[in-house]
Amino acid sequence: MAMMIRVRSRDGFERVSIPNPNLTIAELKSQIESQLHVPISNQTLSVNQNLLLAKTLDARSQFTDMANPRTLISSLNIGHGSLIYLYYDGEREIATPRSARVTPAGSFGKKMTMDDLIAKQMRVTRQEQPHCEMVSFDRDAANNFQLYVNETLAFGVKRGGFMYGRVDDDGKVEVDFIYEPPQLGKEDRLFLLRDSEEEKIVDAIASGLGMKRVGFIFTQSVGQEKDNYTMSGFEVAQAVELHAESGLKEWVTALVKLEVNEDGGPDVHFEAFQMSDMCVRLFKEDWFDLEGGEPKEGEEIDPKVSKMKKEVVVGGKDVKEVDNDFFLVVVKIADHQGPLQSSFPIENRNVAVTTKALRAHLDRTKSLPFVKRISDFHLLLAVARYLDLNADVPALTECVLSQRPVPEGYQLLIESMASA
Structure with a gap:
């Protein structure tokens, strides 16, 4: 019975049909070569998505789960609908579903417009490297x-x-x-x-x-x-x-x-x-x-x-x-582990954040220095709604940033909010 396996590469998701679940890795690679036009010698396969992040040959050599050509794919729990990852070098012709095929702009008998020319400059390919390391x-x-x-x-x-x-x-x-x-x-x-x-x-x-x-x-x-x-x-x-x-x-x-x-x-x-x-x-x-x-x-x-x-x-x-x-x-x-705590109730959820929550938080953390007790973004947001955005908020956040003592006036103000 014919089956389908999903293959994800740098080009996105594609599908490979296989005749039965008892193929070896070598036979699966042969199907990928035939259907996706990636030569067997250029294929690295794995069920681990981190394969797509491996940019060097040494890094890719660490993915050995599908390296043995005689291994049955069924022994790796690869069956109908399973997802595997494919790394390959170079370029290839990507098969396009028939439903998605259109007559190319500029083909014989069709006048090419400015929009056609612009569209031909919009080539969508996989971007290999992110700007974020x-x-x-x-x-x-x-x-x-x-x-x-x-x-x-x-x-x-x-x-x-x-x-x-x-x-x-x-x-x-x-x-x-x-x-x-x-x-x-x-x-x-x-x-x-x-x-x-x-x-x-x-x-x-x-x-x-x-x-x-x-x-x-x-x-x-x-x-x-x-x-x-x-x-x-x-x-x-x-x-x-x-x-x-x-x-x-x-x-x-x-x-x-x-x-x-x-x-x-x-x-x-x-x-x-x-x-x-x-x-x-x-x-x-x-x-x-x-x-x-x-x-x-x-x-x-x-x-x-x-x-x-x-x-x-x-x-x-x-x-x-x-x-x-x-x-x-x-x-x-x-x-x-970042510089802030994250134990205060979070905004805009099912339960509204009230002054009772502020009181409970301050009571629960009373053994800590006051600056530690308020070093939580969600608490600062709840408090800042009642402070001057241009004067009070910068002064209070500077204390949290530097972890220096909070001026007594701000302590009393926050305590009074909690008691309201």
Whole structure:
């Protein structure tokens, strides 16, 4: 019985048909050569996605799980619908689905317009290197974000937030806190109900702490798993809009989702990307067909692609639909213990943050120096709503940044808020 295996390479997701599940690695490579036009000698295969980050031969040689040509793929639990990763060097002709083929602009009998000429300059290829060398998450901030989605929302709807931190000279991004704006999450959509006044306070706090907005983080719902894609067209459009708005070349988009582990249990999984330079350019120049993303009656949307208003060149073909993976540049992930606590209730969730929460927090941390007790972004946000944005917030955040004693006047003010 014929089966299908998904193959992800730098070119995105592709599919390979195999005659049965009892193929050897050598026979699978032969099928990949035949169907995807990648020579056997140029293939490195693995079930580990980190293969796509291995840029040197020595690094790729560490991925040995699919190195033995006589190994049966069934012994690696590779079967119908399984996903494997392919690394290859050089260029190849990428097969385009027949439904996506169009007559190339400028072909015989058709007059080439200025739009046709412009479109031919829009060549969408995989961007190999991100501008961000690595993204490191504060452990507590990342855990609090996923924990809420996991335990309260059960990954049933989407949730998002803005990541704040620092970018070092080598392009490494450190995320030290996550701000969750007002929002409405559905199974397949996330609507950010952004509050400009609240964002001004957030940015002022971040500035006082020597930080800035460095990325966007969101979750995928468990209902999206059946479609087998990294990011949907709607997610790409939202992510690239925020990336373009930031003006930061190191801007990171992080994705959190629930996956099934080897034991059949659920694991929370983080991935990080940058939207490619071409993706940002296409968005800024209004090539994305955002309105065309709404389905017509009886029409199904393919979540794996982004629609363009005009044809772009992908793999030598002129198309109006681009596989979303072409727009994603993988970023390495690490973690660290940042300078802030993350134990105060978080804004804009199901339960409103009240002065009782401030009182409880101060009581719980009373054994610590006062500056330590308030070294939490979410607490600072709750307090800053009642302070002068141009005088009080910079003074208070400077104390937190330098960890020097908080002036008595601010201590009394915060204590009085907690007692209100």
